[in-house]
Amino acid sequence: MAVVIALTCLAAISDFSNGSVAIAQNPHWQSSNGKRADAYRSTGTPYRLALRPDKDVSEQDDLLGGGDLSGDDLLGGNDLVGGDDLLGRNDLLSGGDLLDQGFGGDDPLSQFSAAVPEPIKQAPSAPDPHEKLWTENCYPxxxxxxxxxxxxxxxxxxxxxxxxxxxxxxxxxxxxMTELTQGTVGSFCVRCHSPVQTQLKIPRHASILDAPPVVREGVTCIACHRVREHYWRGSNGDRRIEPGDIHAPVGGATGGHGLATALSQSEKLKLKPAAGQTGPGQDIHGSSYFFEPLKNSDICVSCHQVAVHPGIFLEVVHGQYRNGPAAAKGISCADCHMGAVPGKPAGYECGTIAELSGKPYGEPKKRSYHGFWGPGYSIAHPGIFPLNHKAKDYSPREWLEFDYEAGWGTEEFERNVPPGMHFPAPWDNTDDRRDGRKVIDENLAKAHEKRSNAVMTMEAGLKVKGPHFITKPRAGQGMTISYRVENSSEGHNLPTGSLGAQPQLWLNVALIDPTGKRVWESGYLDRNADLADMHSVEVAKHRIPRDKDLFNLQTKFLINNVRGTDREAALPLNFSLDQLVFLRPGAVPVSVLNHPPLIRMEAHSIAPLDHRNPKFHIPASAMQRRGTYRLSVRMRNRTEPMYFMRQIGCTPDMIRRMNENMLDLCTSSHTFMVK
Incomplete structure (x- = not known):
C-alpha cells in the first residue's frame, strides 16, 4: 500500500471538534445523536464545586462587567468567610477594628483616594487631591x-x-485561597501582583476598583526601577519599593549618561528635576543609579521563583533557567523576553529612550521591549484592561457598566437605539457612549496584539513534527501514529511559569475521512470545556469516553491525604486531623525536598532542547473507507483549566472568555492515501 503525505501549514480549524471556542462534545465517531452539547446553554445544572452558599447576584465588582458575580466577591464588600473580616469587628482583639483606627472610619481607602459613596457615582468625578497626596508623591x-x-x-x-x-x-x-486557608495565606499573592498595594498596606477587603491607579497598575514602572536592594529567591516576592515622587532617583541597567546630559540642559529643554519648580516644563527624575539586577535579570527572580508556605515551589521558571543552556551561555531573561524577536535572543531594537516636549531625545541605543514577550491573554473588561490613559475620564465601576458586546457607541447601534431604552449613567447619552467606544476599540486592538504576540512567543520555542506512521494505514484496520513535540528554547521548560495556576498545553489531533467527516480525535473537550481526563465530570458520569491518548503537558498537584495512593488535585491544602486548613510552614526546607509530606507536583513539561513523542492509536472503526484522509494537528494553550476555574468560583463570563481567547499553536494538516 502506498502512503502519500502532503504537508500544508493551514489553520484547519474546521477539522477539530469545536473551532476556536472551547465548547466541546462527544467525538463524532462515538456520538449517539450527532448533536453538539453547548457548554453554556445546557438544560441541566452545570457542575460546580461551591466554596460557599449561593448569594444574591451583584455586578458591582466584576472586572468582567455584567451581572454574573456574587456580591461577596473579593473585589469589594465583606468578602471573607461568613462576612466577618479576619481583622474586623468580630475579631479576638475586640474593641473595634484595627483597620478603623488606622485608616479613618469604615472606608479602608480613605487616606489613599476619595471614599466611594453609595450609590455609585453616576458621573465622572474630578481628580481627588487625597489620592495624589498619598500615592503620586510616594509611588508615581x-x-x-x-x-x-x-x-x-x-x-x-x-x-x-x-x-x-x-x-x-x-x-x-x-x-x-484566603477563604480556604482562613486568611493564613496573608499577602503571599498580592505582594507580587500588586507590590504598591502591599507597601501602602491597603487591606485586602478593599476593592481593587476603588484603589489608586498605581495599585491597579500591578507590576508598574517603580516596581522594578525604584528598587535598591538585591533580592534573591528567599524573598518570595517580598521586596521594597523606594518611596519618592517623580523627581526621586530611578534605577537602570546603564550608567544614566543620557539623563545626566539632559539635566545639564534643563533650562534649555524646559525640564523640572525638582519638586516645587513652577512654570512651563516637563517633570523629570533628578538623578539615576545603576542597578545590576536589571542588567543580569536577577530582578526577575523574587517573583518568578516562589515557594508557598507548605513548602512547594509554585513559580519555578528562574530555577529552570539557571540550570539550563541559556544561563550557561550568558543569555539573560531579558534577551528573550525584552529583545527584538519574541522568545529569541536575537538582539534588541535600537532607538531613543525618551521624548522631551513630544520629540525624541538622545542618541539611538539599545532599547528593551517593555511588553515582555510571553504567553497569556486578558479576560477582563476592555474598559479596564489594557490600561489606557484615555480611559481615566470614567471610573472602573462606570466602565463595567459599558456593554461593549452589545455594540454601544458604534454607528450602527446608535442609529437604531429604540425610544425609551435605558442606559446607566454616564452612558445615558450618545456622546459618552461614542467616546467610550473609541477607548474600547483601541483597547480591543491592543489586547488582540498582545494575544498575537503570545502566539509568536510560544511558537518561537515550540515545534510539532509529524505525523510518523508506526503502522501502515489500511482500510478496515487500526493505525498507530506519533508526533514529535520539541522545546526548541534554551531558556526553560515548556510550559513553565506559575504551576499553582496549572496552565494547560496539549496536543489536539483530528482525523478527517474522505467524505470530510471527523472520525477520530484526541485532545477534545467535554461540554464543560474540560479535557476528557480524570477531572472531567462528563467522563466520570460515563457520558463521553476518556481520552486515553491525551498528550497534556500540564503540571498537576498530587496528593494522598492521610492514606492511599497519589491522586491529582486542583487545589491542595495541607490539613491536620482537626481539619483546620491553615497554611503552615513546611517542616523540610523547600531547597531539599520541594514539597511537604502528602503533597507534590507531577511535572509533565519538556526541558530545554528536549522533546516528547506522543503516540495515538486510531481504531479500525475510523478507517473503514478507502481514499484520501487528512490528519490535522495543533497545540492548544490556556492559562487555567476549567475545573479549577469552577472550583474557585469563576463566573461563566470568565470561563467563556478564557476559552474564546485560547491559543492555537503550530497548526498544520497532512493528507495520506488509504487503499
Whole structure:
C-alpha cells in the first residue's frame, strides 16, 4: 500500500471538534445523536464545586462587567468567610477594628483616594487631591512616566505585568485561597501582583476598583526601577519599593549618561528635576543609579521563583533557567523576553529612550521591549484592561457598566437605539457612549496584539513534527501514529511559569475521512470545556469516553491525604486531623525536598532542547473507507483549566472568555492515501 503525505501549514480549524471556542462534545465517531452539547446553554445544572452558599447576584465588582458575580466577591464588600473580616469587628482583639483606627472610619481607602459613596457615582468625578497626596508623591503612577517614555508605556500597558492586579482570575484565585486557608495565606499573592498595594498596606477587603491607579497598575514602572536592594529567591516576592515622587532617583541597567546630559540642559529643554519648580516644563527624575539586577535579570527572580508556605515551589521558571543552556551561555531573561524577536535572543531594537516636549531625545541605543514577550491573554473588561490613559475620564465601576458586546457607541447601534431604552449613567447619552467606544476599540486592538504576540512567543520555542506512521494505514484496520513535540528554547521548560495556576498545553489531533467527516480525535473537550481526563465530570458520569491518548503537558498537584495512593488535585491544602486548613510552614526546607509530606507536583513539561513523542492509536472503526484522509494537528494553550476555574468560583463570563481567547499553536494538516 502506498502512503502519500502532503504537508500544508493551514489553520484547519474546521477539522477539530469545536473551532476556536472551547465548547466541546462527544467525538463524532462515538456520538449517539450527532448533536453538539453547548457548554453554556445546557438544560441541566452545570457542575460546580461551591466554596460557599449561593448569594444574591451583584455586578458591582466584576472586572468582567455584567451581572454574573456574587456580591461577596473579593473585589469589594465583606468578602471573607461568613462576612466577618479576619481583622474586623468580630475579631479576638475586640474593641473595634484595627483597620478603623488606622485608616479613618469604615472606608479602608480613605487616606489613599476619595471614599466611594453609595450609590455609585453616576458621573465622572474630578481628580481627588487625597489620592495624589498619598500615592503620586510616594509611588508615581506609570501615567507620570508616560510623559517622557510614551513608547515604553504603550508596550507595557497590555503586558502581563500591567495585568497582574486587575486580572479577574488572579482576584478569584487569591480570594479562594484566603477563604480556604482562613486568611493564613496573608499577602503571599498580592505582594507580587500588586507590590504598591502591599507597601501602602491597603487591606485586602478593599476593592481593587476603588484603589489608586498605581495599585491597579500591578507590576508598574517603580516596581522594578525604584528598587535598591538585591533580592534573591528567599524573598518570595517580598521586596521594597523606594518611596519618592517623580523627581526621586530611578534605577537602570546603564550608567544614566543620557539623563545626566539632559539635566545639564534643563533650562534649555524646559525640564523640572525638582519638586516645587513652577512654570512651563516637563517633570523629570533628578538623578539615576545603576542597578545590576536589571542588567543580569536577577530582578526577575523574587517573583518568578516562589515557594508557598507548605513548602512547594509554585513559580519555578528562574530555577529552570539557571540550570539550563541559556544561563550557561550568558543569555539573560531579558534577551528573550525584552529583545527584538519574541522568545529569541536575537538582539534588541535600537532607538531613543525618551521624548522631551513630544520629540525624541538622545542618541539611538539599545532599547528593551517593555511588553515582555510571553504567553497569556486578558479576560477582563476592555474598559479596564489594557490600561489606557484615555480611559481615566470614567471610573472602573462606570466602565463595567459599558456593554461593549452589545455594540454601544458604534454607528450602527446608535442609529437604531429604540425610544425609551435605558442606559446607566454616564452612558445615558450618545456622546459618552461614542467616546467610550473609541477607548474600547483601541483597547480591543491592543489586547488582540498582545494575544498575537503570545502566539509568536510560544511558537518561537515550540515545534510539532509529524505525523510518523508506526503502522501502515489500511482500510478496515487500526493505525498507530506519533508526533514529535520539541522545546526548541534554551531558556526553560515548556510550559513553565506559575504551576499553582496549572496552565494547560496539549496536543489536539483530528482525523478527517474522505467524505470530510471527523472520525477520530484526541485532545477534545467535554461540554464543560474540560479535557476528557480524570477531572472531567462528563467522563466520570460515563457520558463521553476518556481520552486515553491525551498528550497534556500540564503540571498537576498530587496528593494522598492521610492514606492511599497519589491522586491529582486542583487545589491542595495541607490539613491536620482537626481539619483546620491553615497554611503552615513546611517542616523540610523547600531547597531539599520541594514539597511537604502528602503533597507534590507531577511535572509533565519538556526541558530545554528536549522533546516528547506522543503516540495515538486510531481504531479500525475510523478507517473503514478507502481514499484520501487528512490528519490535522495543533497545540492548544490556556492559562487555567476549567475545573479549577469552577472550583474557585469563576463566573461563566470568565470561563467563556478564557476559552474564546485560547491559543492555537503550530497548526498544520497532512493528507495520506488509504487503499
Amino acid at each position: 503612577s506609570a501615567e507620570s512616566c508616560r510623559a517622557c517614555h510614551p513608547g515604553h508605556y504603550d508596550e507595557w500597558r497590555s503586558s502581563g505585568h500591567a495585568y497582574a492586579a486587575v486580572s479577574p482570575m488572579f482576584n478569584r484565585f487569591e480570594q479562594a
